[in-house]
Amino acid sequence: MKFTIIILNILLFSVTISSCQKNNNSRDSLDVKVKNTLNSKQTIDTLKSNNNNFSLLIKGTKNYDILLTSVQKEEYEKALQIKTAQIIDKTTIPSQINVTEECYTVTTGTRTIKNCLKDDEQLISVSYRGFIKNLNSCVVSENWFESSISNLIINLEDGSTSYVSGDELIFSPNLKFLYSYANDGIDFDGISLHQIIDKKALPILITDYSLEEKYKFEFSSFNKAYWVSDTSFYATKDNQYYRFKIQDKQN
Structure with a gap:
């Protein structure tokens, strides 16, 4: 049991x-x-x-912010199809302008602006970029040793000047803003935005390595941009597509 x-x-x-x-x-x-x-x-x-x-608010000058957002490839490609007038006319050279391989001289109503290779050993070339009829200004470029290209916008009437560094100057349709970019510069690497006031270009945003670190975003990978309005343009980098919107804080 x-x-x-x-x-x-x-x-x-x-x-x-x-x-x-x-x-x-x-x-x-x-x-x-x-x-x-x-x-x-x-x-x-x-x-x-x-x-x-994706959305990133970038602080510009006191009057402007830049809102950066991602867009679809189709939306970016639509921006490429928009036809814009050629603002910088490379074929027109006013009589006030004289450019050679060594020097450029621009005679305005108030003063003469000149620069030659012999005057600065860091300057390796000068060239004529073109004439901007709506601004009554010309653009000459100074290519500096180990630096990005400096584009000098010179008003032919009053002699006022604006330096805009970068590989290319891309104006908004009605010349309200100006975009430029550089990928291999030392003094400037990334993108720049300028506002056109009284026929002068005044900076509202110039990116560099410190701004890339601040926003954790690589601005130096951008190249050419395509304006779709006076305050909005599209650009691409690393197979991603972006829209830049310039926002006026006063409005």
Whole structure:
């Protein structure tokens, strides 16, 4: 009799252990499944947020902010199709302008502006960029050793000047703003935005390595931009597409 009771107890104990292990295994499996599902959903949401809802407010001068947002490739390509007038006319050279391989001389109503290679050993070339009829100004470029190109905008009437560094000058349709860029400069690397006031270009944003660190964004990878209005333009970098919107704080 005692022997029979002992056998029954052993069998009952074995069934209990087996049941507990099965329940524990089921619970562990469920936890893993739920955890993985949550992680997957969170990862997808994060990527979706970065790609479609990217937004960065960049502080410009006291009157302007620049809102940078991501856009779809199709929207960027539409901007490329917009035809804009060629603002800088490279074929027109007013009589007040004389440019050679060594020097340039621009005679205005108030003064003469001149620079030659022999005057500065860091200056390696000068060239004529063109004439801006609406500003009654010409653009000459100074290419400096180990630095980005300096574009000098010279008003032919009053002799006022504006330096805008960069590889190319890209004006908004009605010459309200000016965009430029450089990828290999030392004094300037990234993008610049200028406002045109009284036929002069006044800076509202010039990026450099310190701004890239501040905003955790690489501005130096941008190249040419395409204006779609006087305050909005599109640009691309690293196969991503962006819209820049210049916002007037006074309005």
